[in-house]
Amino acid sequence: MAVAQWLAKQSPEFRSSITHVAIDPCAAYAAAAAQALPDAQLVVDHFHVIKLANDMVTAVRRRVTWDQRGRRGRAVDPEWANRRRLLTARERLSEHSYAKMWNALRAKDPGNEILAAYIVKEELRGLLALARSRPDDHHLAYQFYKFLDLCAQVNLPEVVKLATTIEKW
Numbered sequence: 001m002a003v004a005q006w007l008a009k010q011s012p013e014f015r016s017s018i019t020h021v022a023i024d025p026c027a028a029y030a031a032a033a034a035q036a037l038p039d040a041q042l043v044v045d046h047f048h049v050i051k052l053a054n055d056m057v058t059a060v061r062r063r064v065t066w067d068q069r070g071r072r073g074r075a076v077d078p079e080w081a082n083r084r085r086l087l088t089a090r091e092r093l094s095e096h097s098y099a100k101m102w103n104a105l106r107a108k109d110p111g112n113e114i115l116a117a118y119i120v121k122e123e124l125r126g127l128l129a130l131a132r133s134r135p136d137d138h139h140l141a142y143q144f145y146k147f148l149d150l151c152a153q154v155n156l157p158e159v160v161k162l163a164t165t166i167e168k169w
Helices: 002-009 012-016 027-036 046-069 083-087 095-108 113-132 137-154 157-168
Strands: 020-023 041-044
Touching: 002 027, 020 027, 027 041, 041 046, 046 083, 046 113, 046 157, 083 095, 095 113, 113 137, 113 157, 137 157
Parallel strands: 020 041
Antiparallel strands: none
């Protein structure tokens, strides 16, 4: 990797001054960073964590549609019509838009799996916002435990996969 080669050319003092490395969740990046900067802590940037959560919501939405209808989603399906709202941050939705999405999905998803996935995504966003505020370690660890507990209670395969990935990284 070009970055690893560039780092190898830098002084040991420069390399030891790097305390954190923000990467996307990719094993190859993690291995390269760990080799080039063994004392630095690896962290996944928030953008990629939210992308993982959005991908999870999309996977649940697609699976539920397929399970209910035996086909891909269409414009007449509430989960397809609300696909963009499901990926939008809660605070960016108007009350009307949020209620429209919520009510449509409650009416057509008997297991409420799509809304459960949406709630998990929003809880993860809240956890990341809390982490940015630099709370004490115990409070953050407790909130992380609550997030993992929520994922276990929801117990959808896509949510469990997200929780496992988040916990790993």
